[in-house]
Amino acid sequence: MKILITGGAGFIGSHFAVKMLKEQHEVAIIDNLHPYYSVERKKQHLDVIKSAGTFQFYQTDLLDQDETIDMIKKVSPEAIVHLAALPGVAYSILRPLEYIDYDIKATVNVLEGAGRAGVKQFLFASSSSVYGMMKNKPFKEEMAAGKPISPYAASKYAAESFCHVYGHLYGIDMKILRFFTVYGPWGRPDMAIANFIKKLKAGEEITVFGEGGSRDYTYVGDIVNGMSLALQNLEQSAILNIGSGRPISMNQLLDELKIYFPDMKIKREGDRAGDVERTWADISLARELLGYEPEIDFSKGIAETVAWAEQYEKYL
């Protein structure tokens, strides 16, 4: 299959591109190497992809509508996997308008290109954050009720609606996957696990926000498996949670890291605005429609991530 991956130089995109190349698919990537985090790191991701096979790379900004549409027509993929976005809840509170550009407008440009180029299927990277503040029980897809609590989450929810519009207008199979806190090798440096490991390796104190919360941490290998299944095993539009289905509390995470960093020093701070207290994926629909099953338990996932950090210390 010919697959166009937007945001392919990012954390999840690079893992997904490697998987697709290993499975003999034809891969094209669009990424503007946005400096939200180190551009050097993104170039390193591209080198990792290169070691898995050849692919086309276009350093293009999806905010340029004409160029985006032309490029999609030129590549003419069977599937678009749209991962490009400005991520991060905390930054979205500081710069909300940037999220309207990068997470909504850019998505509409890609959808417009997909429609005009006759793309058959579109996979959109949405987020567990669209659920907003929820009670302590598994989140089912229909529980997202338009009550996000950060500009990032609101932008993802809006982008989901545009996906629905374009699926309807152009008859594209629209696969909206809601990822739950993704971690693993090459993990995004602004996210808790990667940030903690970097600081702990340097002997620095880590800052823990809020108390009592939990996250459905999902290993990146499981996320890209779910994406691959959605492309290859599903011939309809759907909104699906892709998570691990088991929440991990902050104390469990800290205990797991203490195995590797027993001298850990922790500074506690209050809740951060925009952060939800907990996430917990109900993955029964993904199981049923895709045959999705997360494989990496949290201890193994952390072991793999710490081992990666040892090997690639200079990129942390």
Ligand SMILES: NC(=O)c1ccc[n+]([C@@H]2O[C@H](COP(=O)([O-])OP(=O)(O)OC[C@H]3O[C@@H](n4cnc5c(N)ncnc54)[C@H](O)[C@@H]3O)[C@@H](O)[C@H]2O)c1
């Ligand atoms: N990492 C997670 O835990 C998580 C959870 C839920 C959803 N998601 C979503 O998954 C997707 C990938 O996340 P990630 O963690 O790999 O982030 P990332 O920042 O590592 O990757 C995003 C990539 O998109 C590129 N990009 C951004 N704006 C662009 C534009 N206008 N034109 C071209 N390229 C652009 C960036 O340069 C970057 O390489 C995002 O849509 C994110 O919102 C991630």
